Amino acid sequence: MLIALLPGDGIGPEVIAQAVRVLDAAGCGLTFETAPVGGAAYKAAGHPLPASTLDLARRADAILFGAVGDPECDALERHLRPEQAILGLRKELGLFANLRPVKLFADLADASTLRPDVARGIDMVIVRELNGDVYFGEKAMRTTPEGLREGYDVMSYDEGEVRRIAHSGFQTARARRGKLCSVDKANVLETSQLWRDVVIEVAADYPDVALSHMYVDNAAMQIVRDPAQFDVIVTGNLFGDILSDLASMCAGSIGMLPSAALDTSSKGLYEPIHGSAPDIAGQGKANPLATILSAAMMLRYSLDMAEAADRIEAAVAGALASGARTPDLGGAMDTAAMGDAVIAAL
Numbered sequence: 001m002l003i004a005l006l007p008g009d010g011i012g013p014e015v016i017a018q019a020v021r022v023l024d025a026a027g028c029g030l031t032f033e034t035a036p037v038g039g040a041a042y043k044a045a046g047h048p049l050p051a052s053t054l055d056l057a058r059r060a061d062a063i064l065f066g067a068v069g070d071p072e073c074d075a076l077e078r079h080l081r082p083e084q085a086i087l088g089l090r091k092e093l094g095l096f097a098n099l100r101p102v103k104l105f106a107d108l109a110d111a112s113t114l115r116p117d118v119a120r121g122i123d124m125v126i127v128r129e130l131n132g133d134v135y136f137g138e139k140a141m142r143t144t145p146e147g148l149r150e151g152y153d154v155m156s157y158d159e160g161e162v163r164r165i166a167h168s169g170f171q172t173a174r175a176r177r178g179k180l181c182s183v184d185k186a187n188v189l190e191t192s193q194l195w196r197d198v199v200i201e202v203a204a205d206y207p208d209v210a211l212s213h214m215y216v217d218n219a220a221m222q223i224v225r226d227p228a229q230f231d232v233i234v235t236g237n238l239f240g241d242i243l244s245d246l247a248s249m250c251a252g253s254i255g256m257l258p259s260a261a262l263d264t265s266s267k268g269l270y271e272p273i274h275g276s277a278p279d280i281a282g283q284g285k286a287n288p289l290a291t292i293l294s295a296a297m298m299l300r301y302s303l304d305m306a307e308a309a310d311r312i313e314a315a316v317a318g319a320l321a322s323g324a325r326t327p328d329l330g331g332a333m334d335t336a337a338m339g340d341a342v343i344a345a346l
């Protein structure tokens with residue numbers, strides 16, 4: 001099995017290195033090919049997503065992605081910025097369904113920003129649409145007739161885009177506790193009204209799943225008030241981006257949340273939900289567990305290696321149970337030492 005390794009920028013290479021060590025230690029027998037992406041690729045090749053990197057991503061059985069984003073690239077034109085690489089990969093490969101599991105490991109209740117009794121209820125998946133929404137609508141800067149600068153980004157979804165992510169949401173819920181909460185802003189946005197209408201239509205195919213709807217502002221509050229009420233959330237690209245960072249702190253740290261970006265085939269891109277964290281890059285402070293858990297998702301969803309995925313997830317739980325903590329979790333362990341702890345638990 002060929003894995004495209006795209007470490008990217010900042011802490012990306014640091015966390016990817018630990019995931020590769022864990023995959024090797026688990027005896028997965030994978031072949032890795034590495035390619036530059038993001039700011040690193042811009043600096044080396046003049047483009048954040050070089051054709052050779054996209055080609056590797058297309059050839060590989062799965063993609064393991066670190067993070068992109070480099071403050072030195074902030075002044076570039078938008079199409080050359082590092083973040084375009086991850087947006088481009090998701091779009092070019094048609095990876096529209098982003099599964100972001102939010103789970104509290106048994107030993108991490110003390111790291112959650114919620115009271116431990118509330119935090120213990122967290123076990124949900126955020127199913128985030130990845131190929132549409134305000135991310136991919138027409139966008140530009142222009143000057144108004146009054147001479148004012150104006151920026152705009154068009155938010156849109158067509159019903160086909162909503163229907164396919166709704167199916168992902170219902171199928172994810174069906175395989176879990178059978179509860180799906182669709183999150184939108186239908187009280188204000190036409191995009192969201194269409195979203196809600198189509199989700200209700202798709203629900204007819206899933207009579208075994210209990211569907212509810214929630215406005216996104218309320219959802220943000222409810223996730224921190226009582227996360228146990230959620231099984232699966234399905235939502236659009238922007239709302240899912242924001243809610244998943246918010247939910248991560250309920251589970252202890254943004255360094256804990258993995259993700260899978262999937263199409264309808266077995267191909268997938270796996271990445272932590274966090275970014276390149278320039279504030280801690282190069283200091284060994286990054287928590288690699290989100291990336292290690294992303295690698296486990298890759299084994300499960302793309303490589304048909306569920307047993308190895310289970311072992312890696314159990315090893316993460318074991319490392320945490322043994323007291324392993326990076327600084328984001330209130331400890332002092334460095335990135336490689338956390339990798340060591342997972343390998344020891346394996």
Ligand SMILES: NC(=O)c1ccc[n+]([C@@H]2O[C@H](COP(=O)([O-])OP(=O)(O)OC[C@H]3O[C@@H](n4cnc5c(N)ncnc54)[C@H](O)[C@@H]3O)[C@@H](O)[C@H]2O)c1
Nearest residue numbers: 067068069070083255273274275276277279280286287328
């Ligand atoms: N998928 C991606 O590649 C992705 C995702 C989010 C942000 N970004 C990019 O990353 C750059 C930085 O963005 P940001 O600061 O808003 O978000 P970020 O997720 O990089 O960091 C937010 C905060 O969380 C901390 N953090 C993140 N990951 C951590 C980890 N594994 N262990 C410990 N602490 C961790 C950081 O130190 C920082 O304080 C930007 O260029 C942004 O566009 C990329």
Ligand SMILES: CC(C)[C@H](C(=O)O)[C@@H](O)C(=O)O
Nearest residue numbers: 068083086087241273274275
């Ligand atoms: C870097 C950025 C484009 C990206 C997004 O908004 O999707 C990130 O925040 C994420 O969550 O993967």
Ligand SMILES: [Mg+2]
Nearest residue numbers: 241242245273
């Ligand atoms: Mg994000």
